[in-house]
Each structure stands twice: as structure tokens, then as C-alpha cells.
Amino acid sequence: MKKKKTSYYKASNQRNRFEPTQITVTPFNNMIQKVENILHRAQLINEKHIKLEETRGDRFNIFYILGLQSNENRTHSAFLTELLNPKGDHLKGNLFLKLFLNYLKITDFDPDFVTVVSEKYIGKRNLIDATGGRVDIFIENHKSKRTICIENKIYAGDQEKQIERYCNFNTGQNTVLYLTLDGRAPENLTGGLSEGKDFSCISYSESIKDWLELCIKETYDSPILRETIRQYIVLINRLSGHISNGEMEQQLNNLILDNIDSAALIVRNFESAVNKFRNEFRDEVALRIQKGLSSNYRLTKGLDVNKVNSQLWIEPAHLDNSPIKYGIETFSGRGYFETKGIIYGLFSPTLKTFPLSESLKKFDSEGHWLQYSVVRDSQGNAITLNRPEYIKLLYSNGIFREETIQTIVTEFLIYFNETNEEVLNISKGDQSV
Numbered sequence: 001m002k003k004k005k006t007s008y009y010k011a012s013n014q015r016n017r018f019e020p021t022q023i024t025v026t027p028f029n030n031m032i033q034k035v036e037n038i039l040h041r042a043q044l045i046n047e048k049h050i051k052l053e054e055t056r057g058d059r060f061n062i063f064y065i066l067g068l069q070s071n072e073n074r075t076h077s078a079f080l081t082e083l084l085n086p087k088g089d090h091l092k093g094n095l096f097l098k099l100f101l102n103y104l105k106i107t108d109f110d111p112d113f114v115t116v117v118s119e120k121y122i123g124k125r126n127l128i129d130a131t132g133g134r135v136d137i138f139i140e141n142h143k144s145k146r147t148i149c150i151e152n153k154i155y156a157g158d159q160e161k162q163i164e165r166y167c168n169f170n171t172g173q174n175t176v177l178y179l180t181l182d183g184r185a186p187e188n189l190t191g192g193l194s195e196g197k198d199f200s201c202i203s204y205s206e207s208i209k210d211w212l213e214l215c216i217k218e219t220y221d222s223p224i225l226r227e228t229i230r231q232y233i234v235l236i237n238r239l240s241g242h243i244s245n246g247e248m249e250q251q252l253n254n255l256i257l258d259n260i261d262s263a264a265l266i267v268r269n270f271e272s273a274v275n276k277f278r279n280e281f282r283d284e285v286a287l288r289i290q291k292g293l294s295s296n297y298r299l300t301k302g303l304d305v306n307k308v309n310s311q312l313w314i315e316p317a318h319l320d321n322s323p324i325k326y327g328i329e330t331f332s333g334r335g336y337f338e339t340k341g342i343i344y345g346l347f348s349p350t351l352k353t354f355p356l357s358e359s360l361k362k363f364d365s366e367g368h369w370l371q372y373s374v375v376r377d378s379q380g381n382a383i384t385l386n387r388p389e390y391i392k393l394l395y396s397n398g399i400f401r402e403e404t405i406q407t408i409v410t411e412f413l414i415y416f417n418e419t420n421e422e423v424l425n426i427s428k429g430d431q432s433v
Contacts, residue, residue, distance in 0.1 A: 037259070077118045077136045077152050079232060080208070083215065084139065085116040090225055092218065097139075099214045104202065106148070106175060113143045122149075122169050130164040130191055136179075146173045153180045154204075154239065164191035167198050177202050181240045205240035209233055271306070277395055278305040278385045282331040285408050286312050289328075292413040296424055302327070305385075308334045313347075314416070316427045324348050324370070324426055328412060333386030341382030344412045345372030346423065357422060373415070375408050383408065 086094035094111040101109055120138030123131055137150035149166045163186050166176045176199035178186055183203030185195050195201055202208070212233050219226035256263040282305065290299050293314065302311030310332040315325035327347040345363055348370055363371035375383045383404055384390055394401045 037262075076154060080150075080152070081116055081118040081137050083212075083229075084137070086111070086114055088116075090219075090222070092222075095218055096215050099218070100211050103211045103214065104177075104200075104207065109139075109146050109148065109175070110141050110144055113141055115140050115142065120149075122166075125165065127161055129168075130161045131168050133159070133162065133165050135166060135169075144173070145170070146175075148175045148177065150177045150179055153178070158186050158188065161190050162186070163189065163199055164193060167191070167193060176200070179204065179208070181205060183207070203240075204236045209236050212236075274391065275305045277391065278310070278331050278333065281385065281394070281401075281405070282310065282312065284405055285328070285331075288405065288409045289314070289412060292409070293416070294420065297326075297416075297420065302329065303332075305332050307332055316424055319427055321349070322427050323350055324423060326412075326416060326420075326423070327369075328408070331385055333384060333391075341384040341386075342375045342408060343369075343372045344375065344408070344415065346370040346419075373411070375411055377404055377407060 082088045083090060083096045084100060086097060088096075090096065094114065097111045097114065097116070101107075101111060116137070116139050118137055120135045122133060122135055122138075125132040135149045136152035137148075139148040139150075140146070147170045149169065151162065151166060163176065163178060167174070168191075178195075178199055178201045180201070181204045183201050183206065185201055193199065212229055216226055216229050216233075219229065282301070286299060286301065289312065293299060296317055297314050298317045300313050300315075302313055303309055309330045311327050311329040312331075313325055313327055315322040325347055326344070328342065328344045330342065347368055349368065363373045365371050377383050377400075381390075385394075394404060
């Protein structure tokens with residue numbers, strides 16, 4: 001392989017312009033070796049961190065044990081609401097709320113005479129006027145009428161005009177906070193809104209974790225409360241991929257800075273590498289399901305794996321826009337469901353209600369999904385393309401990957417064979433109306 005020459009630019013001391021200079025790019029093999037070295041050393045730090053967690057008992061986490069680690073409403077919104085609520089069972093009054101307001105430098109909100117609730121209804125959702133909806137965490141002062149709306153995102157994507165609708169609520173007396181794992185900004189902002197002016201982005205990995213550390217200092221006389229908050233911090237560290245040990249975190253920081261070119265190469269290619277695997281996984285599932293379909297149905301791919309919801313659709317072949325169809329999602333590792341795992345079921349693009357027979361009512365329903373079922377592996381775990389350790393297992397263990405793909409295909413085809421004639425009749429009947 002020939003060494004490539006790349007034209008860079010350096011500042012000239014004599015003239016106020018840049019002149020080209022020739023710099024030899026690091027040979028490919030040398031860069032790969034450096035990347036392998038940094039990955040190996042990072043793995044050693046991670047393994048040491050895992051052993052330390054085991055020694056301290058941090059691997060025993062009640063949120064993970066109960067399968068609640070990524071549920072935005074039942075876990076995260078509920079837990080944060082309880083701590084922020086002056087009337088919460090923590091019996092600390094508005095102390096935690098004061099710490100929260102002080103940390104975020106929200107100075108125009110009186111922590112007295114406050115109500116804190118989750119899933120607050122603020123009116124019927126109106127996409128034309130950009131109003132209404134349900135706020136994940138809602139804080140209101142009854143005297144001043146000032147409010148704080150917190151939109152809580154773990155993995156789910158944004159709803160249409162969601163931040164704009166919240167910003168239009170209680171105009172002039174409302175603070176909108178957009179909470180995510182890493183502090184990212186909302187996708188597809190509407191209404192000409194801008195971060196910092198109309199709303200603020202906060203993160204679990206920094207804002208919430210720092211605030212919780214302040215809360216822990218005030219719980220010296222409440223051991224159960226203190227340990228529950230500490231377990232929640234451990235959960236945050238896992239979800240955000242952070243190391244909870246300061247010394248090891250510094251070791252990892254030093255490793256990255258000492259090898260910043262290799263680290264940057266890994267960062268630039270991380271998502272594309274993971275998404276390539278997700279896409280290949282979806283293609284294999286699609287190929288096998290296609291072989292099991294009747295001629296009355298066709299299979300198409302939905303959104304790409306870099307989107308929040310990435311699907312396979314199976315719909316009647318004779319309809320261009322079927323009012324009801326089968327779906328399998330999400331191959332992105334995100335999505336709106338609690339497990340962020342792969343589900344299958346019946347989907348209605350128009351949210352239309354159909355007269356389903358009892359045979360089509362054996363699963364849960366939510367939103368556009370008339371019914372859905374979570375696919376689980378042989379160990380009872382939701383099959384997900386989200387968790388790094390699960391992706392690693394699927395990639396490195398061919399037998400496990402084969403069993404997992406076959407589980408998805410088999411479960412779906414059994415369901416499809418039991419129900420496809422009725423779904424076909426429903427589609428034909430609706431189309432003729």
C-alpha cells in the first residue's frame with residue numbers, strides 16, 4: 001500500500017495567509033496497531049472497574065434486577081419526582097428541590113408552596129397551535145404560578161413539536177428543561193426555538209448525578225434513602241457509560257489524551273460500526289422471515305437503523321397503504337418501549353381501531369401498536385441492540401447470534417401464521433369502505 005500524501009496548511013510568519021505543506025499520514029497498519037493498543041488498555045481498565053464493582057456490591061442493583069433500568073416514566077420520572085417533591089416520603093421537605101434549583105442556577109423560582117407531579121396533563125395536544133400534551137416532571141409554585149417543565153428522555157425520540165408545546169405553556173412564567181443521558185439537544189426543533197434562550201438542556205451523566213451527590217450529603221441520618229440514591233447513581237453511570245471510580249476514570253482520561261488521535265478515530269467510527277452490525281442483523285432477520293411469508297404479503301424495511309425506530313414491515317401485498325400491518329422493531333436499540341428491545345405485533349399507521357377477534361387480543365397495546373410482544377432470548381432477557389455487552393455477545397458468539405435471530409423469526413412466523421388470514425380480511429374490508 002502506498003503512503004498517502006495529504007495537503008495541510010500552516011500559518012506563515014511573513015504573510016497573513018496560509019501556505020500548503022506536505023505531511024506524511026500515519027501508515028494504516030501503524031494506526032490500527034495504536035487503536036488496538038488503546039482498546040486493549042481501555043478493556044483492562046473496564047475489567048478492573050467491574051471487579052471493583054463486584055467487591056463493593058455495586059453489581060447488585062435493584063433497578064436492574066426489577067428490569068426498570070430504562071423505563072422513563074415508571075423509573076426515572078417517578079424517582080426524580082419523588083425526590084423533588086417537598087411532600088415526598090424522603091421527609092426532607094423542599095431540601096432536595098432547593099439543591100436542584102441552586103445547582104441549575106434557577107433563581108426566580110420559590111421552593112415553598114410547591115407541587116411536583118409526573119405525567120402532568122397540560123391540555124389536549126394541538127399540533128397546529130403547538131400546545132398541550134403531558135409533561136414528564138412538572139413543578140408548580142401555587143403562589144407565584146411559576147412552573148418548571150422537565151422533558152425526560154432516556155432512549156426515546158422526540159414527539160412532534162414537543163418542546164415547542166411545552167415552551168408555549170404558561171408563557172413568561174415557565175422554565176423548560178430537556179433532560180437526556182448526555183445533555184444532547186432535541187431533534188428537529190420547531191417554532192424558531194433556541195437552546196439557552198427558550199429552554200435548557202441538562203444531563204443525567206452530569207447535572208442529575210452532581211445534584212444527587214449533593215442530596216446524598218444530606219442523608220447521613222437516613223441510611224436506606226442514602227443507599228437508594230447511591231444505587232440510582234450507579235444506574236446512571238451504567239446507562240451513560242461512565243466509570244464510577246474517580247481513579248479509574250482519570251486513568252481512562254489519561255489514556256484517551258495520550259492517544260488522542262487513535263481515540264478520535266474510534267469515536268468517528270463507533271456509531272457506523274455498531275449501525276453496520278445492526279443493519280446486517282436486521283437483514284438476516286428479514287431474509288428468513290421473507291421465506292416464511294405467503295404470497296399475499298410483502299416485506300419492506302422501515303426507517304434506517306440510525307433512527308429511533310427502525311423496523312421491518314409485513315403488509316398485504318395488494319395494498320399500497322394498508323390500514324393495518326405487521327411490524328418488527330426496533331433494530332436501532334432505542335425506541336419508545338421500556339426494554340428498548342425488539343418487539344413484533346400489529347401496527348396501525350392511522351391509529352384506527354379494528355374489530356379484532358380474541359385470537360388477536362393476546363398481547364399488550366400501546367400507541368399505534370394495536371398489540372405487541374417483546375422477544376426474549378433463551379435466558380429470558382429482552383433481545384436488544386442497545387447494550388454494548390449484548391451487542392458484543394451477538395457479534396462474537398455465532399451460536400448465540402444464530403439462536404437469537406431464529407428466536408425472532410420463529411416467534412413472529414408462528415404469530416403470523418395464526419393471524420394473517422384475519423388481518424388480510426380486515427385490510428380488505430377497510431379498503432372497501
